[in-house]
Amino acid sequence: MTDARQPDRYALVADIGGTNTRVALCDGPSLLTETIRRYKNADHPGLESVIRQYFADEGAVDCSGACVAAAGPVRGGVANMTNxxxxxxxxxxxxxxxAETVGILNDLQAQGHAIGRIAPGNIRSVVPGPDGAAGDKLVIGVGTGFNAAPVHETAAGRYVAASEAGHANMPIRTEAELRLCQFVETAHGFPAVEDVLSGRGLERVYHWLGHEAGDPSERSSTEIMTALASGDDPRAEEAARLFTRILGTVAGNLALIHLPFGGLYLVGGMARAMAPHLDRFGFKDAFRDKGRFAGFMQNFSVDCVEDDYAALTGCAAHLSGSA
Known part of the structure; x- marks a missing residue:
């Protein structure tokens, strides 16, 4: 930074995921992208250590405020990380x-506050909806874990409700999905949505398909996505197809629960990785497969946010009170 770092001008924002923490400075609601740094959580015992390292790397700053987005439930101003x-x-x-003013958000809440502040070039259309649709929105996070957060526009400003949607039971529509559910339950004690719709979830789907075929093998989510791109592993494609169909079903369920006529937004590393494949693997069909409500599902659009720093933008907007 070349400025004089005026006291109380900048605020600190952080996006704390299950694997990495991103830290940056913001000037009001504007994220200073040149100050973004990423740290591996495994290298630090806690957030204080990360922030100390950030100040050592970026230079000291007298923060006017600080806001963090945590991948876990926030209750009474305390965040407990899920993973x-x-x-x-x-x-x-x-x-x-x-900092004099601090805020702690669930990571999906931060993503919700970022909607409307994402550059159009970082929004990928997945399922088109009605032109000019307005109303409440829904953010669905698919990454290290899974979660969802409704975004409400109120007379008092934007309100983003927290949830832990990833720990609800995974849906079952077919005999194969029932077997997948039982496979996950045997290994982890409870068949949650997050156990399938996440990075490690894709790995479990791949492992289950091998178990079903009598040829068990395991690959990391990164290896599966690489194989999907190269086309050299039919099981990787089968795993991604099943992942996509279940994601469509769950997203459709959440749309009916929350009625986000302003659109659904997929966020997170796995969402971005899968976005180019969602159309050919049948996401839209699974999303709208709701029997007599299939027509009604056309009221909802689905987009993928391809901005890796959206949660930081959301923290800045929330902290400045301009979300």
Whole structure:
């Protein structure tokens, strides 16, 4: 940064995932992309350590505020990470950043606050909807885990409700899906949506397909996606197809629950990786396969957010009060 780092001008924002934490500065609602840095969570015992490293790397700044997005439930201002042994509270965040104002959001809440601030070039259409549709929206996160958050526009401003949708039971429509459910349940004790619709979920689907074929083998989600692109592993394509169909079913269920006439937005690393394949693997058909409500499902559009820093943008917007 070439500016003088005026006291109380900038705020710190962070997106804490299950694997990595991204940290940046913002000037009001504007994210300063040149200040974004990423840290591996495994290298740090907690968020304070990450922030200390960030200030060492980026340079000291007198923060006016700080807001973090955590991949886990937030209750009473305390975030408990779902896939990471970290607990984050306001006093810890204030101490680490020396900020006067702090905020802690669920990661999907932050993504919800970013909607409307994403560059059009970072939005990929998955399922078209009615032109000019307005109303509430729904953000669905598919990455290290799975979650969803409805976005409500109110007279008092935008409100993004938190949830832990990824820990609901996975849907079952076919005999094969029932066997997949039983396979997941045997290994993990409960067949949750996140156990299939996530990075590790894709790995389980691939493993299950090998188990079904009497030829068990395992590959990482990265290896599966690489094989999908190269076309050298039919099982990778079969796993991605099943993943896509279940994602369509779950997204359709959530659309009927929340009625997001302003659109659904897929976010997260796995969503971005799968986005180019969703059409050919039947996402739209699965999304709209709701019997007598199939026609009604045409009221909902689905887009994929391909901005890796959307949660940071959402934190900045929330902190500035301009979301």
């Amino acid at each position: 990471l042994d970290w607990t984050i509270d306001g006093s810890t965040l204030a101490r680490a950043t020396r």
